[in-house]
Amino acid sequence: MGLSDGFDFKGLADRVQYPNLSQFERPNVVTTTVDFIFSWARSHSVFPFTYGLACCAIEMLSSGFARYDVARYGMEVFRPTPRQCDLMIVAGTVNEKMAPVLKRLHEQMSEPKWVIAMGACATSGGPFYDGYNVVNGVDKIVPVDVYIPGCPPRPEALFQGLLELQKKIQAMRIVPPLPAAAPAVIAGGDQAAAPTDEAAADGSAAAAADKPAAAAADHLEKVEG
Amino acid sequence: MLPAIGSAGLSIDDVAARLGAELGADLTDAHVQEPDTVVAAVERTRLHDVAVRLRALDGLAYESCNFVAAVDHRDHFETVYHLYSFASNTYLELHVEVPRAKPVVDTVSDVWPAADWHEREAWDMMGIRFEGHPDLRRILLSDDWVGHPLRKDYVDSIENHPHV
Amino acid sequence: MSDAFPTTAPDEAMALALRRIAESEAAGRGSEMAGLGFNQVVVNMGPQHPSTHGVLRLVVTLDGELVRDVIPVIGYLHRGKEKLAEKRTYFQYIPIPDRTEYVAGMNCEWGYVRTVEKLAGIQPTRRSEFIRVVMAELNRIASHQVGVGTFVADLAPLGTALVFYAFRHREKILDLFESASGARMMFNYFRFGGVRYDLPDGWVEQCRELMTQVPAWCDEYESLVNDNAVFLQRCIGKGVMTQEDVGDYAITGPNARASGVAHDLRRTRPYSVYPELDFKVCLGEHGDVYDRYQVRVDEIRESARIVLQCLDMLPSGPVQLGTLRAPYVITPPPGACYTAQENPRGEYGTYIESDGSRYPYRLKYRDPCFVNLQIFPKLLRGNKIADAVAISGSMDLVLGGIDR
Numbered sequence: 100m101g102l103s104d105g106f107d108f109k110g111l112a113d114r115v116q117y118p119n120l121s122q123f124e125r126p127n128v129v130t131t132t133v134d135f136i137f138s139w140a141r142s143h144s145v146f147p148f149t150y151g152l153a154c155c156a157i158e159m160l161s162s163g164f165a166r167y168d169v170a171r172y173g174m175e176v177f178r179p180t181p182r183q184c185d186l187m188i189v190a191g192t193v194n195e196k197m198a199p200v201l202k203r204l205h206e207q208m209s210e211p212k213w214v215i216a217m218g219a220c221a222t223s224g225g226p227f228y229d230g231y232n233v234v235n236g237v238d239k240i241v242p243v244d245v246y247i248p249g250c251p252p253r254p255e256a257l258f259q260g261l262l263e264l265q266k267k268i269q270a271m272r273i274v275p276p277l278p279a280a281a282p283a284v285i286a287g288g289d290q291a292a293a294p295t296d297e298a299a300a301d302g303s304a305a306a307a308a309d310k311p312a313a314a315a316a317d318h319l320e321k322v323e324g
Numbered sequence: 325m326l327p328a329i330g331s332a333g334l335s336i337d338d339v340a341a342r343l344g345a346e347l348g349a350d351l352t353d354a355h356v357q358e359p360d361t362v363v364a365a366v367e368r369t370r371l372h373d374v375a376v377r378l379r380a381l382d383g384l385a386y387e388s389c390n391f392v393a394a395v396d397h398r399d400h401f402e403t404v405y406h407l408y409s410f411a412s413n414t415y416l417e418l419h420v421e422v423p424r425a426k427p428v429v430d431t432v433s434d435v436w437p438a439a440d441w442h443e444r445e446a447w448d449m450m451g452i453r454f455e456g457h458p459d460l461r462r463i464l465l466s467d468d469w470v471g472h473p474l475r476k477d478y479v480d481s482i483e484n485h486p487h488v
Numbered sequence: 489m490s491d492a493f494p495t496t497a498p499d500e501a502m503a504l505a506l507r508r509i510a511e512s513e514a515a516g517r518g519s520e521m522a523g524l525g526f527n528q529v530v531v532n533m534g535p536q537h538p539s540t541h542g543v544l545r546l547v548v549t550l551d552g553e554l555v556r557d558v559i560p561v562i563g564y565l566h567r568g569k570e571k572l573a574e575k576r577t578y579f580q581y582i583p584i585p586d587r588t589e590y591v592a593g594m595n596c597e598w599g600y601v602r603t604v605e606k607l608a609g610i611q612p613t614r615r616s617e618f619i620r621v622v623m624a625e626l627n628r629i630a631s632h633q634v635g636v637g638t639f640v641a642d643l644a645p646l647g648t649a650l651v652f653y654a655f656r657h658r659e660k661i662l663d664l665f666e667s668a669s670g671a672r673m674m675f676n677y678f679r680f681g682g683v684r685y686d687l688p689d690g691w692v693e694q695c696r697e698l699m700t701q702v703p704a705w706c707d708e709y710e711s712l713v714n715d716n717a718v719f720l721q722r723c724i725g726k727g728v729m730t731q732e733d734v735g736d737y738a739i740t741g742p743n744a745r746a747s748g749v750a751h752d753l754r755r756t757r758p759y760s761v762y763p764e765l766d767f768k769v770c771l772g773e774h775g776d777v778y779d780r781y782q783v784r785v786d787e788i789r790e791s792a793r794i795v796l797q798c799l800d801m802l803p804s805g806p807v808q809l810g811t812l813r814a815p816y817v818i819t820p821p822p823g824a825c826y827t828a829q830e831n832p833r834g835e836y837g838t839y840i841e842s843d844g845s846r847y848p849y850r851l852k853y854r855d856p857c858f859v860n861l862q863i864f865p866k867l868l869r870g871n872k873i874a875d876a877v878a879i880s881g882s883m884d885l886v887l888g889g890i891d892r
Contacts, residue, residue, distance in 0.1 A: 150536060152543055153565055153888055154590035154673060157634065161662075161672075164655040179538035196466045197543060197564045198487040200535055226584065229575065230568035231473050231480050232465060234487050251673055326731045326749055329756050360757065361826070387735035390828075391859075393839055393852040404839070406826060406854070410735065410749075413756055417826070438738035441862050449570070459504070464563035464891060467500045473571055 123274065130274045141185075141211070142268040143173040145261075148184035148208070150201075152191025155218035155251045159190045162254035172261055181207040186264070187241070188257075192220035194232045198240050205241045213268070215260055216243045219250045226250065330413040332383055336360050339414050342384060350374045351418075361415040368420050372430040375405075379435050384412050389436035394446035396476045400424050401452055405432065405439075422452060431457040449474040501547045501561045505530045508557060509549060519551050526552045531873075535564045539642045539877040542887030544861075546876065553872045558865045562858075565891040573851035578604050579816050581848070583676045585838070588853060589889040591634050592832045593675050594620075594627040594665075596889075599829035601678040602759065603838040606827055608680070608820035615805040616682035617761045622695070622798045623668070623677065625791040626661050629702065631832040632784045632791075633658045636709065639781065639881035644719035650712045657705050664695055680818060681809035692799050699799075702792035706785050723778035727867040727879035730775060737863040741834025741856050742783045743883055747775030753830035764801070767794050777882040784884070787832075817846055826854075833857055833884055855889040 107114075123130060151159050163169045163177065178184050181204045193201055205214070216237050219225035224235035237243060244267055247260035334342070340362050343351060351364035351374070366374050378386045386407040393404040401422040408415055422429055431454040433440040443454040444463040451472035454460060462469060470481050498506060509528045519526040534545035543564035549557040569588065573581055585600040586593040598620055605612065612620070637654035644650075662672045667688055669677035677684050713719045734744045734751075744751045752769045754762045770786035772779030820842045828837040834856025843849040860883055867879050 149538055154587055156542075157591060158673065160638075161655060161659070165652050166656060166659045179536075192565060192567055194564070194566060195469075195485060195487060196566065197535065200564070204536060226587070227567040227569075227572065230572055231478075231484070232566050232568050240487055253672065326735050329750060357825075388738040390738055390835070390837065391839070391852065391854040393850070395841060395850045395852075404824075404852075406837075406839070408738070410751075415826075436738070437736045438859060438862060441858065461500055462563075464566040466563070473568065 126272070126274050126276055130272075134272050137273070138269040138271065141271070142265040144176075145172075145174050145186045145213075145264075145268075146176045146178050146184045147174050148181050148187045148204075149177045149179050150187050150189055150204070152189070152193065152197065153218075153220065155190035155221070158251040158254060159188060159217065159257065162257050167254035167258070169258070169261070172258070172265070174261060181205070182209070184208055185211060186213050186215065188215045188217050189221045189237045189241075189243075190217040190251075192225060192227055193234045193237050193240065194230075195234060196232070198234055201237065202240050211268075211271070213244045213264055214241050215245045215247060215264060217247045217249075217257060217260065218252055219248055222246045222248060326387065327411040329410050332411040334384070334412045334414070336362065336414055339384065339409075339412050343416070346381065347374060347377060357417070360413070361417055363417045363419070365419045365421070368422060368429060371418075371420055372432065372435075374418070375432045375435045378407065378416070384409055386416055387436075389432065389439045389442075390415070392432075392439050392442035392446060394450035394452050394474070396450060396474065398476055401427050401450065403429055403446065403452060407436075427452040428455055429453070430455050433457055448472070451475065501545070501559050502530060502532070505547050505549050505557065505559055512556070520554060520556075524552065528556060533876065535561075539881065541638055541881065541885060542890075544880070544885065544887055544890070546880075548873065548876065550873060553874075555868050555871055555873055555876065558868050558876070560861055560864060562861070562887070562890050565887045567892065569892045570851050570853065573848045575847065577816075577846045578818055578820070578848060579680070581851075582678065583674060585853075586674045586676065587888055588855065588892055589631075589831060589833065589836065589857070589886045590673065591886055592627050592631040593673060594623045594677065595631075595829055595831045596836060597675065597678040598624055599827065599831070599836045599838050601680060602829065603825055603827045603840050604818070604820065605680055607823060607825045607840060607842055608818050610681050610809065610818075613682050613806050613809060614761075615686075615803050616807040618798045618802050619683050619687065619807060620678070621760055621762070621765070622795050622802075623665070623675075623683075625794045625798075626664065626695075628791045628832045629788050630658045630661045632788050635832070635884040636781060636784050639878075639884070640713055640719070642877050642881055643722055644713050644716050650709055653705070653708060653712075660698055664691065664698065667691060667694075679808060682807045684808075686807045692802065696796060696799050699792040699795050703789055706789050709785060720778070722874070722878050723781065723882070724776060725774075726777045726871060726875050727882065728774060728776045729863065729867065733863055733866070734775075737866075738859050739834070739863060740859070741831065742770075742787060743780055743834065743860055745770060746772035746779035746783045748773055753828055753835055757828065759827070759829075761798075765794055765797050767797075777878050780882040780884075819844060819846055828854070831856055833886065833889070834860060836889075853889075853892055855892060857883075857885045857887075857889040858892075861885060861890055 169175055187205060216222045221237045224233050227233045228235055245260045245264045247256055249256050336356050340356050343362060344354060350366055350370045354362060354364035357363050386409045388408040390406040390408055395402045401424060403420045403422060405418040429452060431443055433443060441463060443457055444460060446452050447460050448462045448464055449472060470483050471478055529550050531548045531550050533548055535543040545561040547559040548555055569584055585596040588596045633654040637651035641648050641651040666672050668691060669675045729747045731747055731749055734747050734749045740751055748771055750769050750771060755769055767790045770783045770790060772783045822842055822844045824841040826837055826839040828835045836856055837854030839852040840848050841850040868876055
């Protein structure tokens with residue numbers, strides 16, 4: 100006669116109660132702390148990819164060296180292989196011969212990854228916009244997060260772009276934020292609709308890089324209606 | 325060993341006179357362009373012969389080919405060869421007229437190895453074939469580019485732009 | 489998995505390399521590593537590579553670690569500058585040669601501007617000639633610092649230190665450029681008949697003080713690497729260019745001077761006010777990688793001397809012809825003209841043919857790096873793969889000039 104006699108194993112699965120995790124479907128102190136740690140880690144330790152194509156590469160190099168030191172932003176680890184990087188700084192003109200190479204290297208980077216278009220040529224073709232071989236802007240090939248104009252942009256301009264990118268990285272959330280409270284309905288109707296749509300859009304955009312995007316959006320809809 | 329630069333001690337007019345004496349039949353319309361260039365025209369069929377003789381000229385050998393340019397005058401092409409002689413420290417600029425209907429010229433890359441890539445670029449940009457060239461393929465544009473961009477009647481085709 | 493990332497068919501350069509391997513094996517000269525049973529392998533370096541210093545692609549045929557053949561593939565930065573010249577007026581085109589050899593922008597602009605001045609018969613003012621020489625020589629120092637710095641950074645353990653010092657000193661020169669022309673790198677400073685702005689107050693004293701520090705900088709660079717056993721072993725005797733090679737392949741610049749050929753356009757085909765200046769032509773002896781590096785460091789010292797002389801001889805006067813705005817539209821008479829410049833990398837020439845209109849009819853660049861790269865396969869064959877980095881770095885290639 101042991102403990103196992105009389106123990107109902109078959110009904111065990113029905114009787115187990117899982118903890119209520121619905122509180123993690125909305126931001127709470129645990130998710131915001133995780134957000135804080137991930138944002139801090141991701142944005143202050145970006146590994147850029149040395150993708151200097153042309154003249155802007157020299158300014159990118161200058162920004163990495165002693166006077167304009169990119170190490171103070173944590174981005175001094177320029178890796179030559181895309182497998183180890185998260186940020187691709189496209190510095191220079193992209194032409195039809197280089198474009199498939201650019202696409203392949205971008206695909207070799209692992210998520211989450213960001214692209215900065217540095218310089219006028221990478222933004223829109225630059226002074227060579229009507230060249231027969233020039234692709235007018237690298238955003239025709241890869242999605243770009245930050246554009247830095249200039250020909251070439253000063254290292255300070257590159258840093259402003261990097262700081263904008265840091266802000267963008269810090270906006271990532273693992274759980275989308277709650278929509279703003281609906282204001283009082285005023286005669287005229289469509290005022291109330293706009294902010295909530297915007298908040299829902301923001302929330303889903305910020306969580307785009309994380310997995311449960313669709314599920315979270317669905318949940319939001321359910322909370323609304 | 326290359327001769328020391330300027331060791332022949334010839335002035336540009338001496339050089340022009342010497343070239344006229346030795347190669348006068350082939351170098352038509354030779355004149356001196358200040359300060360140190362002799363400009364002449366060469367018949368297309370005589371080009372390779374003239375090149376070999378210039379390379380082997382005694383005391384005035386043209387050892388280097390600085391560049392080979394291709395120009396599109398609308399009814400004909402022209403290739404321009406720019407040569408340098410260490411001994412006399414002077415340049416020689418040869419203009420060769422190439423018919424538009426059949427743009428073929430003999431290569432000079434066997435005489436001056438430096439002309440190799442310039443001729444490939446002339447093929448790439450202008451569509452002039454160089455007969456006898458060891459490896460005539462496109463150098464600056466993608467291998468499957470259609471057309472020769474530096475021609476005056478070049479029309480870009482959409483096949484060249486998969487990324488627009 | 490196999491369909492998700494299909495392997496692409498070899499392109500023309502790779503196909504050529506594979507054909508040559510097949511030919512050499514058919515001729516019985518397969519692997520040279522007797523007894524080890526290697527096959528020849530084609531390895532692709534670039535176009536994105538930390539040590540090719542630009543988008544240069546090298547298709548290397550390797551036999552173990554020995555390089556049997558290398559096919560350079562260029563064109564990844566071809567922007568069509570020669571065709572662009574036909575769509576821009578002579579004046580509008582001035583910023584574009586800057587971007588040819590982007591590390592030495594002042595020299596490239598000067599080359600273009602000089603050719604157009606010769607075609608149009610414009611004589612620049614005397615003060616601007618001296619300012620042009622000062623700017624060109626300062627840019628030569630900055631360019632050699634980039635070239636030597638990146639070359640040594642790829643090679644030697646203490647080389648990373650050298651590149652930091654070189655770039656730090658280069659920033660001081662870029663400060664001078666910025667106060668004179670408004671830009672750190674792409675200057676748009678030269679005009680037909682002069683330069684755009686006169687030197688600001690105090691610039692001459694600042695420059696003079698900086699140039700007196702230059703020999704100390706060069707001593708610092710040499711003290712870092714010239715005694716380093718690894719650096720010396722990787723550089724001495726590698727990639728030897730003979731004088732016949734210099735003639736056959738039309739090599740110019742420090743690459744030629746390292747082989748003992750005293751080809752310096754500032755002396756052999758002098759232009760501007762160089763005949764009035766006193767400087768020596770830095771020569772090497774063996775033509776190997778180490779000599780090419782040493783010639784560049786010596787040239788930094790000579791350029792500082794030239795700048796000091798020019799600053800002492802600087803006359804007063806206008807820096808532009810005519811009124812404040814130099815000619816916007818010039819129409820040189822029909823004709824063709826070629827002028828050559830002593831760029832930090834060699835002979836930078838511009839051949840312009842004009843048909844009398846506002847736009848150039850044909851503009852052709854004689855770029856030193858394009859010409860110098862042709863000898864690279866010959867230098868690398870028979871060496872090990874690690875020498876590819878040493879030899880290409882010592883030739884100081886800038887892809888903006890090679891691809892234009």
